[in-house]
Amino acid sequence: MSAELLFQQALNGLSFGALLFILAAGLSLVFGMMDVVNLAHGAFYMLGAYLALSVVQLTGSFWVAMLAAPLALGLLGLILEPLLLRRLRGRHLDQVLLTIGVSLIVVDQIGVVWGREVRSLAAPAGLDGSVALFGGDYPVYRLFVIGLGIALAAVVTLVYRRTALGMHIRAGVEDAQMLGALGVDIDRLFALTFAAGAALAGLAGVVAAPVFGLQPGMDVDALLYSLVVVVVGGLGTLGGAVVGSVLIGPADTFGKVLFQEFALAVIFAIVALVLLLRPTGLLGRIRIAR
Amino acid sequence: MGSDAPLIEVHELSRSFGGIRALDSVSFAVQSGERRAVIGPNGAGKTTLFNVLTGEIAPSGGSVRVAGDDITRLRPWQRARRGIARMYQRNELFAPLAARENVALAVSARAGPYRFVGAPSPAESAFADELLTRVGLAGREGVPARALSHGERRQLELAVALAQNPRVLLLDEPTAGMSPAETARITELIAGLDRTLTIVIVEHDMDVVFRLADRVSVLHEGRVIADGTAADVRGDTRVNEVYLGKVVVR
Amino acid sequence: MRRVFIWPAAAIGAAALVTFPYWTAEWESSRFATTVLRDILVFAIFALSLDLLVGRAGMPSLGHAAFFGAGAYAAGVATQRLGTDQLPLTLGAAALVAAALALLIGTLVVRSEGIFFLMLTLAFAQIVFAIAFQWTSVTGGSNGLAGIARPFLGGIDLNPPDRMYVLVSATFLAVVLLVRAVAGSPYGRVLVGIRENERRMRALGYDTARIRLSAFVLAGSIAGIAGALSAYSLRFVSAQDVGIGTSIRAFVMVLVGGAGTLAGPVIGAAVVLYVERILSSAVPVAETVLGLLFVAFVLLARRGIVGIGGAAWARMRR
Numbered sequence: 001m002s003a004e005l006l007f008q009q010a011l012n013g014l015s016f017g018a019l020l021f022i023l024a025a026g027l028s029l030v031f032g033m034m035d036v037v038n039l040a041h042g043a044f045y046m047l048g049a050y051l052a053l054s055v056v057q058l059t060g061s062f063w064v065a066m067l068a069a070p071l072a073l074g075l076l077g078l079i080l081e082p083l084l085l086r087r088l089r090g091r092h093l094d095q096v097l098l099t100i101g102v103s104l105i106v107v108d109q110i111g112v113v114w115g116r117e118v119r120s121l122a123a124p125a126g127l128d129g130s131v132a133l134f135g136g137d138y139p140v141y142r143l144f145v146i147g148l149g150i151a152l153a154a155v156v157t158l159v160y161r162r163t164a165l166g167m168h169i170r171a172g173v174e175d176a177q178m179l180g181a182l183g184v185d186i187d188r189l190f191a192l193t194f195a196a197g198a199a200l201a202g203l204a205g206v207v208a209a210p211v212f213g214l215q216p217g218m219d220v221d222a223l224l225y226s227l228v229v230v231v232v233g234g235l236g237t238l239g240g241a242v243v244g245s246v247l248i249g250p251a252d253t254f255g256k257v258l259f260q261e262f263a264l265a266v267i268f269a270i271v272a273l274v275l276l277l278r279p280t281g282l283l284g285r286i287r288i289a290r
Numbered sequence: 291m292g293s294d295a296p297l298i299e300v301h302e303l304s305r306s307f308g309g310i311r312a313l314d315s316v317s318f319a320v321q322s323g324e325r326r327a328v329i330g331p332n333g334a335g336k337t338t339l340f341n342v343l344t345g346e347i348a349p350s351g352g353s354v355r356v357a358g359d360d361i362t363r364l365r366p367w368q369r370a371r372r373g374i375a376r377m378y379q380r381n382e383l384f385a386p387l388a389a390r391e392n393v394a395l396a397v398s399a400r401a402g403p404y405r406f407v408g409a410p411s412p413a414e415s416a417f418a419d420e421l422l423t424r425v426g427l428a429g430r431e432g433v434p435a436r437a438l439s440h441g442e443r444r445q446l447e448l449a450v451a452l453a454q455n456p457r458v459l460l461l462d463e464p465t466a467g468m469s470p471a472e473t474a475r476i477t478e479l480i481a482g483l484d485r486t487l488t489i490v491i492v493e494h495d496m497d498v499v500f501r502l503a504d505r506v507s508v509l510h511e512g513r514v515i516a517d518g519t520a521a522d523v524r525g526d527t528r529v530n531e532v533y534l535g536k537v538v539v540r
Numbered sequence: 541m542r543r544v545f546i547w548p549a550a551a552i553g554a555a556a557l558v559t560f561p562y563w564t565a566e567w568e569s570s571r572f573a574t575t576v577l578r579d580i581l582v583f584a585i586f587a588l589s590l591d592l593l594v595g596r597a598g599m600p601s602l603g604h605a606a607f608f609g610a611g612a613y614a615a616g617v618a619t620q621r622l623g624t625d626q627l628p629l630t631l632g633a634a635a636l637v638a639a640a641l642a643l644l645i646g647t648l649v650v651r652s653e654g655i656f657f658l659m660l661t662l663a664f665a666q667i668v669f670a671i672a673f674q675w676t677s678v679t680g681g682s683n684g685l686a687g688i689a690r691p692f693l694g695g696i697d698l699n700p701p702d703r704m705y706v707l708v709s710a711t712f713l714a715v716v717l718l719v720r721a722v723a724g725s726p727y728g729r730v731l732v733g734i735r736e737n738e739r740r741m742r743a744l745g746y747d748t749a750r751i752r753l754s755a756f757v758l759a760g761s762i763a764g765i766a767g768a769l770s771a772y773s774l775r776f777v778s779a780q781d782v783g784i785g786t787s788i789r790a791f792v793m794v795l796v797g798g799a800g801t802l803a804g805p806v807i808g809a810a811v812v813l814y815v816e817r818i819l820s821s822a823v824p825v826a827e828t829v830l831g832l833l834f835v836a837f838v839l840l841a842r843r844g845i846v847g848i849g850g851a852a853w854a855r856m857r858r
Contacts, residue, residue: 037655039662087839093600096655097795097838100602100788104831112825220784224666227659235656264670271663272648344743370745382743384736395733398726399745404754405726454744 004136009257010250011133015142017249018149019208023222024229024241025156026200032173032236033193036085036095040103042223044073044198047106048205049214050114053121062124066206073202077195085194086187107219116216121209128210141210148207153242160238169193173236225252228267232274295358297322297488298458303352305338312338314512315352320505323485327499327520328492330509331532336492337379339509340462343490344376345369356458370399373457377450377464379492381443385436389427389446392435393418396453418453425449426475441472448476452483459483461491465498477501500524508532558709561702571701578705580813581712582769587793587805588719589762594791595800596723597755598735600658602787603665604763606645607638609672609782611764612771614638616685617678627691627698627707631768638764639757641668646756651749653738665787673779684778688771698772708769715762720802722758731755792834798846807845 027041038044051072052065059065080102088095122128123141130137160166171179172189180186204222212218225248233244251270255263296319305313312335320326328336341347343354345366353362361369384392397414422431425445430438435446444464451459464480465473477498483489493499499506499520506523508516516526523529556563561574586608593599611634618624618633645668649660672679679685690698698704722728733741734748741748771777780786789812797808812830820826841848 031655035655037659084835084839093654093658094838094842096658097600097791098835100791101831101833101835101838104788104834105828108825108827108831112828220666223784224663227663231659231663260674264667264674268664268667271667275648275660346739346743365747366742367745367747370743376743378740378743382737382740384733384740386736387732391729395729395741396744398730401726403727403730403746403751406722407725409724410726410729450740450744 004134007134008136008138009253011138011142011146013250013253015145015149015211015249016253017245017247018146019204019211020225020229020245020249021149021241022152022200022207023204024226024233024245025152025238026197026204027226028230028233028236028238028241029169029200030194030197031230032238033169033176034085034095034190035092036099037227038099038194038197039096039223040099040106041197041201041226042219042221043103043106043110044076044201045205045208045222046110046214046219047076048073048202049121049209049218050110050119050205051202052206052209053114053119053214056121062122062206062210066203069206070199070203074195074199077198078191080198081191081194082187086190103219107216111216119214121214123210145207145211149245156238228271232271294321296320297324297357298490299353299355300339300343301353301355303339303342303349303354305335305342305347305349311512313342313349313352316509316512316514317352318507318514318517320488320490322488325489325491325502325504327503327506328490328509329494329496329499329506329523333511334509335512336509337462338512340376340460340492343460344374370454373455374460375451375454375456375458376460377447377462379462379466381447383435383443383446383450386434388432388434389422389438389449390415390418390431392446393421393449393453396450399454421449421453422446425452425479441468444468444472445476448479457486457488459487459489461489461493463492463494465493465495473498554713558706558713560709561705574701574705576813576817578701578708578773579817580810581708582766582773583790583793583813584806584809585712585715585769586763586766587790587797587809588715588802589759589766590790591794591799591801591805592719592722592731592755592759592762594794595804596728596735597731597752598653599752599755600654600791601661601756601759602658602784602791603645603661603663603668604759604790605782605784605786606665606668607642607760607763608767608770608786608790609668609777609779610641611635611638611767612777612781613672613679613685613767614764615768615771616688616777619688619691620685621678625689625691627693630691631765634764634768635761636764638767639761642757642760643753646753646760650753650756662784662787665782666784669779669782669784672782679777679779682779684776684780685771686776688775688777690772690775704773708773711765711769715765716802716806718762723802789830792830794844795842796833796837796844798844801844801846804844804846811845 023045027038030036030038048069051069055065055068056062084098084102085095088098127141127144129140131140131143160169168179168184168189172186172193176186229244229248230241232247233242234240247270248267252263252267255266259266298320300319301317303313303316304311316335316339328339330336338347342349345361345364345368349362353360355361356372356374359372361372364372384395394410394414397418398410419431422428425448427442427445427449430442435443438446444466448464461480464476468476473495480489480491481502491502503520505518506520507514508523508529510532515532516523516529518526560577561570564570564573567573590601590604593601593604614634614637615630618630624630624633645661645664649657649664652660673682675681690704692698693707696703698707730741730746730751734746734751738748767781770781793808793812794805795808796811797806798804815829815833816826819829823829837844843850
């Protein structure tokens, strides 16, 4: 592989990793706080992308879509948590099953509303060109994605470590019951966390759309990748989402280039290896949730 | 056979959680057939000690030997097969299953799990019922564990441990939460157990300790601060200051 | 008194089930009904195998289709590429391949429990899906394997639909008896013990990780047999058979029907297939209906239809 190609693939890997981070962070956060693996996460991602499609059609602006879709998803999360999940508080496995049902409904309805053909979304004007880098042309949009991922990681870390909300979230991840006993409104915190997770999934959907397009089955791919990232990096921690996406992004990209058909077997091998050595993921903390 | 060799030897057992030293070089030996009580204030490390003895937690240092064999690296199920049974402080029962079925699972453990045909043997059922009668649950064999009273559940917990036909019985606060009558009954039950069984018992109720124990080990902040007969320990100054809360005036 | 009637009634019911295409031959919709019933029974086998894990052992697997599809592919490949056309061989191959895959995946996932276990089974099954999708030389890739010839049983050609149906229904009955036997056996009780309190089981001397692995492999093998039957029934295998959609369908069947029971998975299979085949022609939102059903049952009727039936029965007897 030439140096040029190597460099390009490295950037591809990083942009994919950035995308994975935006996608996986929400899943990890919801699990860390609520002990629920939101299996509708992929469906939320997909919904974000399709909503962006409509918003762009309506307003002509990608940037508006990038704002509106996550907001809409956040709203959806804010409705679903008290409506459905809260009734099953404490029954973690059942909550996960519930999200499966939600996923079925959301994905089917997306097909009903938007149809089941392959669609595409153009990158916003200004980001849709290429830039000359080290002897080759590289799409600007992908650089934007890398930047966005880093910026988001920085913002999330800031909120997490330096704000009151972040402190509540960290404490909630540690021990939600205790936090409730200390007088913090757990219901509101959970609803907000779930909404944030949905919003992040939606954001990932919007950002990924110009790169990957929109088609049936994208929810499953997204779910798989976010699960893999979070299992490898460590479930329940934001740092885990970072570590996982930085590992899996390039691994997947280079895997596809080098091994083509069996790229996913490479991912399989990584996941298997991590699980054998450290069952809770590289940075994770699992609590037994029955 | 060296009948003087201790059955259980705990040597320099240590375990830390983060910065907290739950166990700090704990050493003691229990003779075969002995009744040893482990006492100490809350947080002294008693349950951690049991968890290390059963293999549910790995020690950071030290070793555990039973009948001369080093079992420090063995998993809980392997230790159970070597004859170590435990009664948990907070009941670990099979909630929806009947009392009889709870005990039956313990009895069947020896025969192995891969029996794909047949109902439980009549011999096993009879043994289970007999054990339940012995612990005072006659007539309650068919009741689901979660429908039993707290005292009855403790009795069932003991029956399950005994059903393993163990060599070493670890009792973690057997009388916890029991009424005086229930406490007396279960104490006599334990007192009446055969001396082929070696018993280590964690207890807070001093009357129970002095009724049952041949020797007493006192834990404080993860260390053994006293080790002797019940009478010795009762008179030990440090034990009294730290635990019994009295100052002994000689 | 009721007990006396159960065995003869069951025998009559079983006979009626197996001979269904024959005594309904005069019906206008006989062909259609036979086909739907056949597919229900294939999925009932699949659902029963999943219930061994979910309902009995307390292992919520969302990747069970990996073994269903592996069995289907094995049967298809054996027939098409290896020229094997004897039923015992191809079914055996399907069960073996599925069991081997279950052993591989099981070894990695069996030490985890609850939600983590669920996620891992999902992830690994999806990876199997991707491999099936891309390994075109063996699996036919996105096209799958089409035109699979039905096998022979000795000299009997299983091509005609009624004979295929008899094979499926007979296998279904055999699986029902097998699952019933396993559930009632000491092994079955050990699985329940692990489900209810694994910590206690370990303390009693059971190597729970290995026992869970054995259940995983057993369930996987049965799923593989269901997959082979599916391959022969539909004469077609695709990556979808390994996909998450198939895993979720089976889970919905088990939960809606009633986990941990013998009738539950079967009823669940009937309900799901009814929604997908019959309802969906009237109203094209089968997945949404299934999703709503699933949500409703998780929230309100966790023990499924069998649970509702049981509660109603108990109320009537009072």
